[in-house]
Amino acid sequence: xxxxxxxxxxxxxxxxxxxxxxxxxxxxxxxxxxxxxxxxxxxxxxxxxxxxxxxxxxxxxxxxxxxxxxxxxxxxxxxxxxxxxxxxxxxxxxxxxxxxxxxxxxxxxxxxxxxxxxxxxxxxxxxxxxxxxxxxxxxxxxxxxxxxxxxxxxxxxxxxxxxxxxxxxxxxxxxxxxxxxxxxxxxxxxxxxxxxxxxxxxxxxxxxxxxxxxxxxxxxxxxxxxxxxxxxxxxxxxxxxxxxxxxxxxxxxxxxxxxxxxxxxxxxxxxxxxxxxxxxxxxxxxxxxxxxxxxxxxxxxxxxxxxxxxxxxxxxxxxxxxxxxxxxxxxxxxxxxxxxxxxxxxxxxxxxxxxxxxxxxxxxxxxxxxxxxxxxxxxxxxxxxxxxxxxxxxxxxxxxxxxxxxxxxxxxxxxxxxxxxxxxxxxxxxxxxxxxxxxxxxxxxxxxxxxxxxxxxxxxxxxxxxxxxxxxxxxxxxxxxxxxxxxxxxxxxxxxxxxxxxxxxxxxxxxxxxxxxxxxxx
RNA sequence: GGCCCAUUCGUCUAUUGGUUAGGACAUCAGGUUUUCAUCCUGGAAAGAGGGGUUCGAUUCCCCUAUGGGCUACCA
Numbered sequence: 246x247x248x249x250x251x252x253x254x255x256x257x258x259x260x261x262x263x264x265x266x267x268x269x270x271x272x273x274x275x276x277x278x279x280x281x282x283x284x285x286x287x288x289x290x291x292x293x294x295x296x297x298x299x300x301x302x303x304x305x306x307x308x309x310x311x312x313x314x315x316x317x318x319x320x321x322x323x324x325x326x327x328x329x330x331x332x333x334x335x336x337x338x339x340x341x342x343x344x345x346x347x348x349x350x351x352x353x354x355x356x357x358x359x360x361x362x363x364x365x366x367x368x369x370x371x372x373x374x375x376x377x378x379x380x381x382x383x384x385x386x387x388x389x390x391x392x393x394x395x396x397x398x399x400x401x402x403x404x405x406x407x408x409x410x411x412x413x414x415x416x417x418x419x420x421x422x423x424x425x426x427x428x429x430x431x432x433x434x435x436x437x438x439x440x441x442x443x444x445x446x447x448x449x450x451x452x453x454x455x456x457x458x459x460x461x462x463x464x465x466x467x468x469x470x471x472x473x474x475x476x477x478x479x480x481x482x483x484x485x486x487x488x489x490x491x492x493x494x495x496x497x498x499x500x501x502x503x504x505x506x507x508x509x510x511x512x513x514x515x516x517x518x519x520x521x522x523x524x525x526x527x528x529x530x531x532x533x534x535x536x537x538x539x540x541x542x543x544x545x546x547x548x549x550x551x552x553x554x555x556x557x558x559x560x561x562x563x564x565x566x567x568x569x570x571x572x573x574x575x576x577x578x579x580x581x582x583x584x585x586x587x588x589x590x591x592x593x594x595x596x597x598x599x600x601x602x603x604x605x606x607x608x609x610x611x612x613x614x615x616x617x618x619x620x621x622x623x624x625x626x627x628x629x630x631x632x633x634x635x636x637x638x639x640x641x642x643x644x645x646x647x648x649x650x651x652x653x654x655x656x657x658x659x660x661x662x663x664x665x666x667x668x669x670x671x672x673x674x675x676x677x678x679x680x681x682x683x684x685x686x687x688x689x690x691x692x693x694x695x696x697x698x699x700x701x702x703x704x705x706x707x708x709x710x711x712x713x714x715x716x717x718x719x720x721x722x723x724x725x726x727x728x729x730x731x732x733x734x735x736x737x738x739x740x741x742x743x744x745x746x747x748x749x750x751x752x753x754x755x756x757x758x759x760x761x762x763x764x765x766x767x
Numbered sequence: 768g769g770c771c772c773a774u775u776c777g778u779c780u781a782u783u784g785g786u787u788a789g790g791a792c793a794u795c796a797g798g799u800u801u802u803c804a805u806c807c808u809g810g811a812a813a814g815a816g817g818g819g820u821u822c823g824a825u826u827c828c829c830c831u832a833u834g835g836g837c838u839a840c841c842a
Contacts, residue, residue: 265842300841365840381769381838414840432772441770441838449840456842480771480837503773504835513836556779559791563780567790586773586780589835593778596792641805652804702801717801729803 258290259470262316262323263460265297266308269531269540270315272592273475273505273514276557280502281473282321283558283580293467294326298339299459301451306534315528318550320573333467338459345454348462348492349415349447357491358447360395360413362406367393383443386421415448417457417488425483430471430500430582437483445484457481461488464497473500473582476589477513500582503561508591524594528553547645548597552604556597561590570603602644612636615646616653625657634739638731652730656739659748660726663755667722672759676719680756683716684749693742695734702734723752 262278264270270278285292294316296309313328325331335341352358361384368384375382382388389396394416395403407413423439447458454462464472479501489496504513509521519526519540529542543553555571563586564571564579571579605612616632639653687693690701706713717733724736724745737745 263842267842297842303841368840376768379768383769383838412840429772435771437771443838446840451840453840455840460842475836476772477836477842483771501772506835508778511835559779561779565781567781569779569791588773590780591778593792596779599792639804642803714801721802725802727803728801731802731804733801 257470258285258288259293259468260285260290260473261293261295261326261464261467261469263295263297263463263474264308264312265300265303265456266305266312267300267303268305268308268516269311269527269529269542271514271516271526272528272557272560275315275319275528276505276560277473277475277502278316279319279321279554279557280562280580280582280585283577284471284473284582285324286577287580290470291324292321293331293333293469294323294329294336295463295467296327296337296339297456297459298337299453299456301339301453307532311529311531318529318544319554320550321554338454338463341459341463342453344466345448345459345462349454349458352417352447352491353415355491356418358415358417359389359444360403360407361416361444361446362393362411362413384416385419385443386440389416389418389444412450414446414450416444417447417484417491419444419484419487425486427482427486428499429479429482430498431503431585432479432501432587435479435482439483439487442483442487457484457488461485461492465489465492465494469497471498471500471582474502476501476504500585503586504589505560506589506591513589514592524592524597543597547647548601549604549608552597552601555604556600560592561586570600598644605644605646606640608646609633609636609640612640612646612649615649619650620657623658627657631656631739638735655725655730655736659744659751660724662726663722663752664727667718667728668755668759671719671722672756674760677753677756679716680719680723680749680753683720684746684753687737687749688742688746690742693738693745695732695738698737699734719752720749723749 260281262281264274264278282292284290294312296312298304309327316322323329325333326336349358353360368382372382384392391397396418398406419439419442421440425437425439427435427437429435445457446455448454463469482499482501486496506512507514507522509523514526516526525541525543525546527540527542528544530545531540531542532538533540544550551572554573555569555576558571558576558580559569562580562584564581564584613629613632613636616635620627635653635656636649638656639649642652643649686701686705687698690697702713702716706716718728720737721728721730721733724730724733724740730736740748
């Protein structure tokens with residue numbers, strides 16, 4: 246009988262998002278956080294945030310606040326960890342050195358780790374030598390007995406070496422000859438032979454633990470049940486499993502997420518060379534503390550966090566079925582690690598825009614307040630009813646709140662210019678005569694409603710469709726400035742008789758000016 | 768080079784041995800419309816290749832190819 250993968254109260258889910266503070270989060274990072282969050286919430290578990298700052302050289306100021314702000318904006322805030330407290334502090338790896346030291350000592354004593362004194366330079370030379378001869382150098386069982394480490398020393402030699410203050414690292418001793426059988430929730434069974442592994446450094450010469458060690462110890466101590474991380478970590482899963490075993494701990498379950506790939510050429514998404522990408526990769530604007538360059542984010546571009554999260558959730562995961570719009574609650578409800586895709590994914594900005602549009606349709610309030618602000622700047626005031634009508638008439642044309650103005654300005658102000666090509670064509674005395682005729686006709690209409698106006702104009706031109714077409718284009722240019730926009734008669738009704746006539750006058754004036762100036766030249 | 772992972776329309780994906788291989792975005796055509804956009808209808812568009820297993824493979828296995836990751840005293 247197959248026992249399904251279930252989670253109950255006896256196995257409380259605890260997951261972590263563990264970024265390193267080397268700059269802003271990108272699409273891939275935030276998606277990893279999202280999946281961790283969804284998984285935790287689905288099983289009533291805990292989502293914790295740990296900062297993996299074991300590499301001091303790569304530290305970038307403001308990264309942490311950026312990460313915190315991003316999670317907040319996406320509404321996937323941690324329950325525990327940096328910025329949220331908890332029983333397992335500190336949540337910065339840089340503050341956990343004492344803890345790591347305890348376990349390093351244990352590994353050393355039990356023969357799972359050893360001191361190594363080879364310098365960076367020596368190893369570099371060795372690697373190059375091997376490479377030139379067509380071989381691969383690996384610090385492993387084949388070579389460690391020929392290198393400068395505690396395995397090749399007597400006790401005395403070792404203590405002398407250590408006392409002489411020469412710098413050293415501590416390496417993990419991999420036992421060769423084993424077929425390691427592992428399981429990944431997304432990928433299934435994976436087998437790696439330990440012969441292919443090398444003796445990874447656990448403690449760097451500056452006394453700081455490497456990611457591998459810190460990560461393993463922290464995940465255990467913080468009672469992490471599921472490690473959900475990017476696929477770039479898949480090759481280290483064997484190392485981590487071996488570390489759990491050496492420390493006598495039960496490992497968590499692993500799920501390695503497919504990578505988000507660059508669609509401009511090669512490689513995984515990263516913070517490098519983002520200029521060549523045709524889409525933004527940061528959720529929030531990032532100001533580089535060194536260069537002061539500002540790189541825009543999805544928030545600044547006008548994406549709603551809900552749309553952003555929805556889009557991201559479906560990039561590498563699908564619950565099946567045809568539904569695509571999911572609230573965060575629904576995402577939590579439908580989420581499952583098993584349904585995450587295995588292959589790398591390409592990001593599609595037009596789909597992201599489509600998602601935003603779906604959410605925009607439900608956000609009339611936000612557009613309303615945006616219009617209010619926009620109008621207030623011009624000292625214009627309109628009734629909410631009027632604004633609502635405008636929004637109703639134009640919302641289908643936009644993907645973002647800020648786009649509403651360029652599609653609705655003509656309900657509030659006269660066009661500031663006329664479409665050049667068309668305007669050029671209508672610079673003619675006959676056009677002025679026509680406009681004059683329609684201006685008078687319109688001013689004589691008492692019921693200035695779209696229904697009446699439509700009837701009137703259609704009646705007037707019932708024998709000449711071409712003419713109707715032409716006059717409507719003329720009026721549209723007068724009202725909007727270009728051959729675009731909402732229903733002409735509705736615009737007329739909305740802005741009213743007085744304003745309509747004023748705009749027709751404006752156009753006539755501009756045509757006259759053009760005719761007069763033009764004559765001087767030709 | 769070594770090790771690992773992956774491979775369904777252009778993109779995101781559904782379909783876990785029997786389907787006309789479904790949907791969404793994008794794209795194209797037609798319709799609606801005074802215009803643009805929307806909207807509606809429709810089209811084109813996919814199982815990398817080769818071997819097996821099987822009555823039958825997109826689905827299972829192997830090989831090749833391609834893509835990706837890792838191969839640091841980076842995470």
